[in-house]
Amino acid sequence: MNPHVTRSRRFGVVAAVLGALVIGFFALPNAGVITEVSLESRLAGADGSRIGSIDVPILVVTLLIGLAVLALAALLLTVRLPDHVNVVGGAAVGLFVVAFLLWAARGDTLFAVDLARLSLRSAVPLTLGALAGVLCERAAVVNIAIEGQLLAGAFTAVVVASVTASPMAGAGAGILGGVVIAAMLGLLSIKFSTDQIVAGVVLIVFAAGLTSFLASQWLSTSPEMNSPATFSAVEIAGLSSIPVLGPILFDQSLLVYATLVAVVGLQVAIFRTRWGLRLRAVGEHPKAADTVGINVSRTRWLAVLAGGVLAGLGGAFLSIDAASSFTEDMSAGKGFIALAAMLAGRYNPRGAFGAAMLFGLAEASARALQGFDVGIPSQLLLAIPYVVTIIVVSGLIGRLRIPGASGQHYATE
Amino acid sequence: MTDGSPQPAPDADDEVRRLEQERAAVVDQDVRRTTGDETLVQRLVDAVTGPNVVVTLLAIVLALVIGAVLIAVSDAEARTSLAYVFARPGDFFGAAWTAISDSYGALAKGAVGSRNGITESLLAATPLILTGLAVALPFRAGLFNIGGEGQVIAGGMVASWVGFSASGLPLVVHLPLALAAGIVGGALMGWIPGVLKTRTGAHEVITTIMLNNIARIALSYALTSAIFLGPNNVNPRGLSVPDSARLPRLFDSRLNAGIIVAIVAAILLYYLMERSSRGFEIEAVGLNPHAASSAGMSVARATIFTLAGAGALAGLAGAVLGLGVAAGGITTGFSAGVGFDGITVALLGRARVPGTVAAGLLFGALSIGGRAMQAQAGINLDLVGVLQALIILFVAAPALVQALFRLKRARPGVTPGMTAGESA
Numbered sequence: 051m052n053p054h055v056t057r058s059r060r061f062g063v064v065a066a067v068l069g070a071l072v073i074g075f076f077a078l079p080n081a082g083v084i085t086e087v088s089l090e091s092r093l094a095g096a097d098g099s100r101i102g103s104i105d106v107p108i109l110v111v112t113l114l115i116g117l118a119v120l121a122l123a124a125l126l127l128t129v130r131l132p133d134h135v136n137v138v139g140g141a142a143v144g145l146f147v148v149a150f151l152l153w154a155a156r157g158d159t160l161f162a163v164d165l166a167r168l169s170l171r172s173a174v175p176l177t178l179g180a181l182a183g184v185l186c187e188r189a190a191v192v193n194i195a196i197e198g199q200l201l202a203g204a205f206t207a208v209v210v211a212s213v214t215a216s217p218m219a220g221a222g223a224g225i226l227g228g229v230v231i232a233a234m235l236g237l238l239s240i241k242f243s244t245d246q247i248v249a250g251v252v253l254i255v256f257a258a259g260l261t262s263f264l265a266s267q268w269l270s271t272s273p274e275m276n277s278p279a280t281f282s283a284v285e286i287a288g289l290s291s292i293p294v295l296g297p298i299l300f301d302q303s304l305l306v307y308a309t310l311v312a313v314v315g316l317q318v319a320i321f322r323t324r325w326g327l328r329l330r331a332v333g334e335h336p337k338a339a340d341t342v343g344i345n346v347s348r349t350r351w352l353a354v355l356a357g358g359v360l361a362g363l364g365g366a367f368l369s370i371d372a373a374s375s376f377t378e379d380m381s382a383g384k385g386f387i388a389l390a391a392m393l394a395g396r397y398n399p400r401g402a403f404g405a406a407m408l409f410g411l412a413e414a415s416a417r418a419l420q421g422f423d424v425g426i427p428s429q430l431l432l433a434i435p436y437v438v439t440i441i442v443v444s445g446l447i448g449r450l451r452i453p454g455a456s457g458q459h460y461a462t463e
Numbered sequence: 464m465t466d467g468s469p470q471p472a473p474d475a476d477d478e479v480r481r482l483e484q485e486r487a488a489v490v491d492q493d494v495r496r497t498t499g500d501e502t503l504v505q506r507l508v509d510a511v512t513g514p515n516v517v518v519t520l521l522a523i524v525l526a527l528v529i530g531a532v533l534i535a536v537s538d539a540e541a542r543t544s545l546a547y548v549f550a551r552p553g554d555f556f557g558a559a560w561t562a563i564s565d566s567y568g569a570l571a572k573g574a575v576g577s578r579n580g581i582t583e584s585l586l587a588a589t590p591l592i593l594t595g596l597a598v599a600l601p602f603r604a605g606l607f608n609i610g611g612e613g614q615v616i617a618g619g620m621v622a623s624w625v626g627f628s629a630s631g632l633p634l635v636v637h638l639p640l641a642l643a644a645g646i647v648g649g650a651l652m653g654w655i656p657g658v659l660k661t662r663t664g665a666h667e668v669i670t671t672i673m674l675n676n677i678a679r680i681a682l683s684y685a686l687t688s689a690i691f692l693g694p695n696n697v698n699p700r701g702l703s704v705p706d707s708a709r710l711p712r713l714f715d716s717r718l719n720a721g722i723i724v725a726i727v728a729a730i731l732l733y734y735l736m737e738r739s740s741r742g743f744e745i746e747a748v749g750l751n752p753h754a755a756s757s758a759g760m761s762v763a764r765a766t767i768f769t770l771a772g773a774g775a776l777a778g779l780a781g782a783v784l785g786l787g788v789a790a791g792g793i794t795t796g797f798s799a800g801v802g803f804d805g806i807t808v809a810l811l812g813r814a815r816v817p818g819t820v821a822a823g824l825l826f827g828a829l830s831i832g833g834r835a836m837q838a839q840a841g842i843n844l845d846l847v848g849v850l851q852a853l854i855i856l857f858v859a860a861p862a863l864v865q866a867l868f869r870l871k872r873a874r875p876g877v878t879p880g881m882t883a884g885e886s887a
Contacts, residue, residue, distance in 0.1 A: 194668060234856075242862040247607055247668065248810065252852070252859045255807055259848035266843045267537045386672045393666070429684045436673040436680075443673075444665035 058135050062126030065142040069123055072116035072146060076153035080108040085152050086159040091167060091297035108156055115149040136394065136401065140408055143438075147411055154422040165418050166298045171372060173403070173410030174309045175200060175381075178364030179388025180395065180402035181316055182228075182357035186235075187397055188320060189353035190333040190455040194250025195235050196361050197385025198257030202227035203365020205261040208269075208376040211278030211366075220278055221305065221366045228362015229355055231257055236354040240347060243459035254385070262378045269376060281305055281371040305367045312360060316399040329353060336460040346460050364388075383436070390439045405442065412438040515813065518864050522857030525864070527567070530850045534566045534842055535559035566840040573835020574828035580835075582716035586788070588827025589721040590615070593780035594805025595812060595819040596732055597653075600776065601667075601769040602814040603736060605749040608770060610656060610671025611777045612802025613678035614649040618778025620682060621648030623785035623793045624691070626704035637707040642724065642782050649778015650771045652678065657770030661763040667770065675802070683795050691793075701793040710787045721783035726820075728779060733816040745769055777802060810855040826851060 088103040122142045126135065151160060179196040186193035206227030211220025231253055238249035269276040281303040289300035320326040331339040332349045340346050368384075369376045387409050394408075395401025416434040424431070535558075574584050594611045601608045622645030629637060656670040685691045686699040693702050710719035736742040747755040748765040756762050780801060789797040808826055812818030833847035857864050 237863070238856075238860050242860045242866075244860045244862075248859050251607065251609065251668075251806060252810065252856050255803070256849075256852035256856055258803075259845065259852040263533070263843055263845035263849045264537075266845050383672055383676050386669050390669050393669075427684055427687075429687065430680065433677045433680045436676045440659070440665070440670050440673045443669050444659045444663035 058126050061135055061139040061142075062123050065119055065123035065126055065139065068142055068146040069116050069119035072112055072119055072149045076149050077109055077112040077116055080112070080153065080156060083108045083156045085155045085157070087152075088159050088161045089163055089294050091161075091163045091301075103159065106152060108152055112149045112152055115145050115152075119145050119149075136396065137404070140394075140404060144408060144411065147415055151415055151418065154419055154424045158422060161418070163294055163297050165414055167302075168414035168417065169407060169410040170298065170302070171306060171410070172413040173406040174306055174367050175364040175372070175384050176388045176391050176406035176409050177309050177313060177403050178360045178367070179385055180391040180406055181312055181399055182232075182361035182364070183389055183392035184316070184320075184395070184397055184399055184402055185329075185353045185357040185360070187392065187456060188329050188333045189350045190336065190458060190460075191235070191239055191350055191354055192246040192250065192456060193235060193354070193357060194247055194389065195231055195253040195257075195385075196388050197381050197383070198250075198254040199228040199231045199358055199361035200365040200368060200381040200385050200388075201254075201257045201261050201379070202231045203362035204369035204380055205264065205365075205376055206362075207366035208278045208369040209275055211280070211370045212275050215279045217279050217281045217370055220370045221281075221363060224366025224370075225359050225362040228360070228365055229358035232354050232358025232361070235358075236351050239459070240350050240354070243461070258379060261376070265376060265378055276375050278370045278374060280374045303371050305363065305371050308363065309367075313399050313403045320399065333455055336455050336458075340460075350460075361385075387435065387439050390443045394442050408442070409435055409439060515861075518861045519811070519858055521864050521868055522854050525857050525867070526850050526853035529853055530846060531563045531567070533846065533849065534563050534840075537842065562840070562842075566836050566842045566846075569836045569839040570829070570832035572832075573839075574832030579716065580831060582714060582718040584824070584828040584831045585722050586718045586827075587830050588824045589719075589725045589787075590780040590784055590801040591804055591808050591826050592725045592820050592823035593728060593776050593783065594801050595808030595823045596729060596805075596816065597773040597777035597780070597802075598805045598809035599812060599814040599816065599819045600732065600736070600745075601773045602809060603742075603749050604745045604765045604769040605752065606660070606766060606769060607668050608653070608656075608671055608773045609668055609806065610652065610674050610774070610802070611780075611805040612798060612800065613671070613675035614652040614774045614777035615781040615784070615798045615802040616675075616678040616682050617652040617774075618645035618649035618781030619785035619789070619793055619797055620685060620691075620781070621645055621778070622782035623701055623704060623789070626708035626786055626790070627702040629708070630705060632707055634707045634711075637705075638710070638786070641704075641708045641786055642779065645778045645782025645785065646775045647778070649781060650775040652778065653774020654767065654771040657767035660770070661766050679795075682793075686793075686795055699795060700791075703792050704786055704790040708786055709790045710783065717788070719783075719787045721787045724779065724783060725823075728776060729816055729820050732776075736816060741768075777805065780805075804851070807851045807855045811851075811858055813858075 084105045084107055086103050087106050090102065119142050122138050122145075126138055126142075151165070179200060182196055182199065183193050203224035204227075207220040207224030210223030211217050214220070234253055234256075235249060238244040238253075239246045265276075283301050283303055284307075286300040290296045292300070320329065328339065328344050328349060331342075331344060332346050336346045339349075364384075365381070368380055373380065388406070391405035391409060392402050394405035395403070412435040416431050419431050419434075420428045572580070574580055594615060597611050597614065598608050622641045625641040625644040626637075629640070632640070652674060655674065656665070656667045659665040659670050660667050683699075686701060689696075691701045692699070710721050710724075712719050713722070736745070744755070744760045745765050745768070747758070747760055748762050752762045755765075781798065784797055784799075784801070785793055804826060808822045809819050811822035811825070812820070829847045829850065830844075833844045836842050836846070837844045
């Protein structure tokens with residue numbers, strides 16, 4: 051049977067179940083119950099958007115959401131959408147999460163704008179990590195070491211941002227930290243033809259061990275080295291006072307803007323430039339690329355190091371933007387979630403960003419739900435991002451079309 | 464012999480017999496060579512002088528050298544004298560030498576310098592051997608199990624629960640029951656990524672690391688519930704396991720029977736991997752899944768079996784902790800990262816059972832020595848983690864070590880026989 055059809059069908063069944071849950075569990079039993087949805091931000095600096103909050107009747111709205119999810123399910127079950135199954139499936143899951151949040155906050159206030167802001171911010175390290183993965187994978191270098199790059203970047207960023215009192219210098223140092231691990235990955239996997247998955251895991255162990263040692267040996271005794279100057283939100287004049295969208299998109303820190311630029315830039319670079327074509331050629335068929343005169347090893351090195359830049363920046367975001375200090379193992383599996391986002395995004399920057407947003411939403415929701423009674427112990431809700439990742443990796447990906455030479459060493463003859 | 468045909472002369476007869484004997488001897492030798500059934504001495508000599516062992520030893524030396532640099536740089540006195548190193552180089556090198564020799568001296572003495580050091584090292588090595596094997600087993604089938612930590616947590620939780628909730632049972636029933644519960648708990652944790660991999664293709668590296676986080680969260684939740692804490696208790700420490708489910712102490716020290724459990728598990732695994740057809744099948748799947756599949760072997764069966772088996776081994780490690788050093792009640796940190804350390808142990812042991820056991824003993828000794836180093840020389844215990852990472856970094860890239868020392872080429876390092884189609 052055509053795998054696209056079975057995959058579409060499998061997603062369709064899942065979406066149908068989700069839709070039924072929304073209608074049967076969130077909508078119907080809650081006639082007349084209201085959730086106050088605040089459209090103001092408690093976090094963003096901009097206060098031009100005083101439009102207050104709206105009262106959302108749960109029955110009507112979740113019923114509409116449930117019907118929309120069912121419509122997506124019908125689409126998946128009847129129409130063949132080989133290229134858009136992930137998008138439609140992701141939309142169904144996203145809508146389900148929104149309905150779930152509305153239901154969880156019944157009789158209370160849901161800070162929707164803050165939730166969206168937090169989702170985007172949570173998605174930043176995941177996106178940067180996933181972009182690093184996309185770059186490497188397009189050149190057929192498997193980069194499991196993203197987690198290690200995040201940790202190294204977070205550490206170097208904290209130290210330099212503390213010493214220089216400049217977040218920009220810290221971000222630069224974070225990039226350097228990520229590049230160092232990337233260079234080691236390049237050395238092991240491109241030059242010394244180590245198994246790439248082994249190399250990646252070894253580098254994670256190395257980065258975790260080294261940063262833990264340095265943190266406990268140095269940072270704990272000199273706390274002034276672990277109190278960095280951090281990035282703060284920069285309003286984009288004019289745009290930041292747009293209601294709802296302003297505080298979400300145009301009142302963020304520089305690293306958030308940089309991430310969005312990187313997504314667009316890489317999407318264009320990989321699919322619309324000569325460099326991107328060569329990169330993909332090296333990843334798909336290194337021998338053919340070599341035959342037409344492309345330097346395979348140099349292309350791979352460049353991709354791996356550029357990936358280090360992005361992942362290192364993601365690390366800097368963790369320690370001098372999202373938090374304001376370095377703690378041991380602060381990446382907490384984000385490098386692997388980024389890897390999952392890369393896979394779910396099918397090795398495209400755009401897709402990887404979409405998947406990272408889904409994981410970011412899961413993370414932000416897990417935190418927002420701490421304040422509501424949902425019948426599940428609040429501590430267990432913290433596992434949501436990890437559970438979602440497993441579901442996405444095993445469900446949404448299906449059969450991947452991976453770069454042809456992925457994980458293979460190439461030596462010129 | 465029929466009439467009419469020339470009778471072979473008596474000496475020709477002897478010749479034939481001699482040739483047959485010779486041939487038999489050659490065949491015998493071939494058989495012995497191909498089945499690896501050489502004499503023990505011969506194999507030991509091969510093993511100790513092989514290029515892999517040389518690379519491993521050099522890797523350890525290199526790691527210690529880099530570690531020495533880290534010690535010198537992080538030692539306060541050495542750092543101060545580094546400021547005027549060009550004016551008075553003797554001060555810096557003197558201070559650095561003192562720091563390095565103090566640290567490594569304390570490390571060695573703490574690990575194996577006393578009876579207490581040795582038993583403590585064995586105690587620390589026990590879970591490492593088991594979690595190392597938990598990485599080594601799936602590695603042979605081309606799978607990378609990063610989920611040891613979660614499997615240890617699951618096994619330890621279940622074993623501890625069976626330990627403290629059953630009472631009145633004799634030791635011979637209660638202890639094996641609790642150990643078995645730990646094995647089952649861990650095996651379930653390992654079975655999940657195995658099934659996900661075979662059914663949906665979800666990469667085991669991602670699913671196992673996510674399960675680690677889920678297990679960690681579940682443990683910290685369990686340690687707020689009355690089931691684990693008992694009534695009216697808010698201190699996040701599980702209930703104490705009664706003596707009937709505790710691993711008996713050995714040699715009048717803190718060392719417990721867990722080390723025997725680990726050695727028995729290693730011996731059983733050795734026979735499974737090296738002497739059974741199931742082990743051969745796993746090896747074949749790891750080397751080339753397509754070929755193994757064509758030969759009628761089931762890749763799915765090998766995947767689920769090795770990952771669940773890995774979970775069982777790591778779960779046993781958790782049980783050994785929960786019924787041993789943490790028998791007084793498990794805490795959120797009872798697993799102490801042994802699941803992650805298992806990765807380095809297995810890589811250093813090149814995913815072979817004897818090598819993994821040796822690596823587990825080495826890393827156990829290192830961690831105990833590291834404590835002595837922290838107490839006596841002020842160098843943080845985390846340096847041991849750096850040393851371990853450096854060792855496997857060099858072991859994973861034998862070409863790097865060979866390039867540094869201009870050695871002849873050894874066999875490629877640890878390679879989980881993955882085909883391109885299966886890499887993440």
